[in-house]
Amino acid sequence: MVAPTISDSDLKLACWDLKKSIYFTRGEHEYSSPRAPLDALGDPSFCLDHGLRYPYVAGAMANGIASEELVIAMANAGMLGIFGAAGLDVSRVEAAMVRLTKALAGLPFGSNLIHSPNEPHTEEAIVDLYLKHGVKLVEASAFMGLTSAVVRYRVTGIYRTNTGVIVAPNRIIAKISRMEVASKFMAPPPVAMLQDLVKRGVISAEQAQWAAQIPMAQDVTAEADSGGHTDNRPAITLLPLMLALKDRLSEQYGYEVPIRVGAAGGIATPLAAAGAFAMGAAFIVTGTINQACLEAGTSDTVRAMLADAGQADIAMAPAADMFEMGVKVQVLKRGTMFAMRAQKLYDLYIKHASWEEIPAAERDVVEKNFLKQSFKDAWISTKSFFASRDPKQNVRAETDAKHKMALVFRSYLGQSSRWANAGEPTRKVDYQIWCGPAMGAFNEWAKGSFLEAAKERRAVPVALNLLYGAAVCLRVQTLRHQGLSVPSSWQNWRPLPELELRSMIERNPS
Numbered sequence: 151m152v153a154p155t156i157s158d159s160d161l162k163l164a165c166w167d168l169k170k171s172i173y174f175t176r177g178e179h180e181y182s183s184p185r186a187p188l189d190a191l192g193d194p195s196f197c198l199d200h201g202l203r204y205p206y207v208a209g210a211m212a213n214g215i216a217s218e219e220l221v222i223a224m225a226n227a228g229m230l231g232i233f234g235a236a237g238l239d240v241s242r243v244e245a246a247m248v249r250l251t252k253a254l255a256g257l258p259f260g261s262n263l264i265h266s267p268n269e270p271h272t273e274e275a276i277v278d279l280y281l282k283h284g285v286k287l288v289e290a291s292a293f294m295g296l297t298s299a300v301v302r303y304r305v306t307g308i309y310r311t312n313t314g315v316i317v318a319p320n321r322i323i324a325k326i327s328r329m330e331v332a333s334k335f336m337a338p339p340p341v342a343m344l345q346d347l348v349k350r351g352v353i354s355a356e357q358a359q360w361a362a363q364i365p366m367a368q369d370v371t372a373e374a375d376s377g378g379h380t381d382n383r384p385a386i387t388l389l390p391l392m393l394a395l396k397d398r399l400s401e402q403y404g405y406e407v408p409i410r411v412g413a414a415g416g417i418a419t420p421l422a423a424a425g426a427f428a429m430g431a432a433f434i435v436t437g438t439i440n441q442a443c444l445e446a447g448t449s450d451t452v453r454a455m456l457a458d459a460g461q462a463d464i465a466m467a468p469a470a471d472m473f474e475m476g477v478k479v480q481v482l483k484r485g486t487m488f489a490m491r492a493q494k495l496y497d498l499y500i501k502h503a504s505w506e507e508i509p510a511a512e513r514d515v516v517e518k519n520f521l522k523q524s525f526k527d528a529w530i531s532t533k534s535f536f537a538s539r540d541p542k543q544n545v546r547a548e549t550d551a552k553h554k555m556a557l558v559f560r561s562y563l564g565q566s567s568r569w570a571n572a573g574e575p576t577r578k579v580d581y582q583i584w585c586g587p588a589m590g591a592f593n594e595w596a597k598g599s600f601l602e603a604a605k606e607r608r609a610v611p612v613a614l615n616l617l618y619g620a621a622v623c624l625r626v627q628t629l630r631h632q633g634l635s636v637p638s639s640w641q642n643w644r645p646l647p648e649l650e651l652r653s654m655i656e657r658n659p660s
């Protein structure tokens with residue numbers, strides 16, 4: 151039996167106008183394409199609670215790569231941008247919070263609260279800063295468990311209304327790839343930590359009781375294989391597991407408002423976004439593709455390198471922030487030797503008790519090609535960096551030669567992402583560019599469209615194309631499920647220029 155077909159032009163009529171339901175017949179059968187407004191994608195309560203128009207989040211990107219410009223652009227388009235606070239001095243983050251609060255005048259935005267096992271005081275200082283400036287939403291990430299800082303942020307200022315509703319003004323979107331960590335963020339804050347906050351006078355005993363009835367994070371992002379820190383989990387398995395966990399825990403704790411789960415990792419095309427929403431994601435989060443956009447706080451050289459990347463042009467490399475723990479980050483491999491060099495430094499660190507113990511020939515290579523200075527000179531600049539950032543590290547390095555070696559290696563790793571952001575021409579082979587397989591998928595999708603050129607990539611048109619394309623792809627799928635044979639071009643929505651796209655989105659039903 152041959153499936154009834156639908157022509158290009160009829161399909162366009164049936165799917166383009168998202169606000170209009172369409173009914174038609176083919177032979178003996180009736181088909182329908184129900185309206186599917188763009189702002190109804192995901193869980194509508196996510197947009198309602200956060201004051202957004204679309205369930206789309208541009209996730210944090212460290213060192214201000216997720217810049218103020220990116221956050222402002224997203225907010226003005228009814229989406230959520232998270233400032234990339236990780237790796238920045240507290241004073242730089244403070245300047246960003248002041249600027250964003252002023253520029254956005256009440257429009258929603260968030261900032262990153264990254265777990266810093268090496269620098270717990272930084273985590274506390276960032277929380278102090280967010281509380282001081284009334285930052286009401288953080289994206290919490292890289293946590294392996296709850297810390298006193300993240301709990302303090304969540305419960306500060308909690309109150310109960312006259313009608314008995316418990317309100318925690320500080321919200322957390324927790325980005326997580328492990329189930330055991332997700333369980334902690336989906337649970338209420340631990341009683342012992344709350345009692346400690348009561349003892350310290352941060353909250354009252356009554357506030358602690360209220361806090362024990364709400365989840366640490368109302369929203370959890372299931373982060374699959376992504377750029378930067380990642381466990382490389384496949385989205386197609388991680389998201390259903392996280393959704394099942396939130397159902398179980400929402401029921402177990404009897405929350406009045408169920409937890410929501412969003413999806414991140416690999417979302418770079420309308421089909422990927424459609425897949426995430428079809429699986430039940432309340433919202434979607436992108437990262438890698440935003441670094442390739444003009445608003446990102448990086449260099450044009452990096453944008454051009456990203457525009458050339460294919461899906462396999464990525465590698466895992468040791469991370470600067472959790473180097474000694476063996477944690478890795480996903481980076482661009484094409485056009486830079488960073489991944490290889492960082493791995494070499496990690497191998498040397500694991501194998502040797504001190505810099506001096508490394509064979510002379512290997513030390514030569516590291517000094518000449520990686521550090522481009524003697525280890526001694528590299529230690530002088532490393533020491534002065536830590537003197538202001540975290541002096542305890544220097545004290546420990548004085549008696550612990552292995553730690554001293556780690557600090558110098560971490561300093562190279564840290565600088566390598568700054569060289570990339572600044573487009574430092576003499577250090578191109580050392581560029582550390584966090585990047586996931588999403589980049590290759592995006593480049594392939596953008597090929598031949600206005601988004602192919604790096605200089606045309608802007609975060610809002612990219613996001614709107616993903617959302618609109620996802621809605622069209624989902625609609626096309628409903629027709630396929632009714633037994634229609636659909637031209638394959640329609641299952642792969644191509645990018646539309648912003649003006650055309652906006653007119654499609656704003657279009658009213660006739």
Ligand SMILES: Cc1cc2nc3c(=O)[nH]c(=O)nc-3n(C[C@H](O)[C@H](O)[C@H](O)COP(=O)(O)O)c2cc1C
Pocket residue numbers: 208209210211212213215234235236262264289290291292325373375376377378379414415416417435436437438439441583584585586587588
């Ligand atoms: C350049 C870059 C830097 C990132 N830095 C951070 C960060 O500092 N904090 C964080 O929570 N996530 C960070 N991420 C992760 C993103 O916020 C986002 O969750 C992730 O990129 C989504 O997956 P994708 O890369 O496949 O789009 C970074 C991602 C990239 C590409």
